[in-house]
Amino acid sequence: RKEVEQDPGPFNVPEGATVAFNCTYSNSASQSFFWYRQDCRKEPKLLMSVYSSGNEDGRFTAQLNRASQYISLLIRDSKLSDSATYLCVVRYPPTGGFKTIFGAGTRLFVKA
């Protein structure tokens, strides 16, 4: 079983739609959680960190459920420019060497 699992998609949605991605992780000792965005043939870039209390950044909302070991990302009012691959990322604590593990990514296509 992969340490971080995501639905690969693709998700095809029209502009203005709301879309949600989920991610599950297997190591209950995981300490930090993030969503990264990766455009085609480019390097990944941080979209947002994920906090236990949930957090929002504009049209993006991230939530963490430690008990069920899953992370979610909600995108409201989708734009064409949101088309990308979204990577769920989990980081281990110091006892785990701060290792950072990436999910395989969920592809999103937003259509006009």
Added chain:
Amino acid sequence: NAGVTQTPKFQVLKTGQSMTLQCAQDMNHEYMSWYRQDPGMGLRLIHYSVGAGITDQGEVPNGYNVSRSTTEDFPLRLLSAAPSQTSVYFCASSYLPSDNDNEQFFGPGTRLTVL
């Protein structure tokens, strides 16, 4: 401030050849790591380092060596290239996560083909 730089951008090797992928950062980050990215597999951690002189294995370390003699540089060595090592390689760096919120900065990647 160049961020994270990687060289070369593209490389073609023959099976059995060795080479070193270079990675450097100018942000004084303690934490550096190497990933490979293959279609449908996402990024997989090869090796990482929490500071000069300290390295450790990630998910897929076999066939690769690393060293960290300075804070700035973290080269990745392929000892004897194999076609299974054809991939896109990303180097990343960040501050040590003293709290839960340290962004990793990635280099532009090296596209390696092993024939």
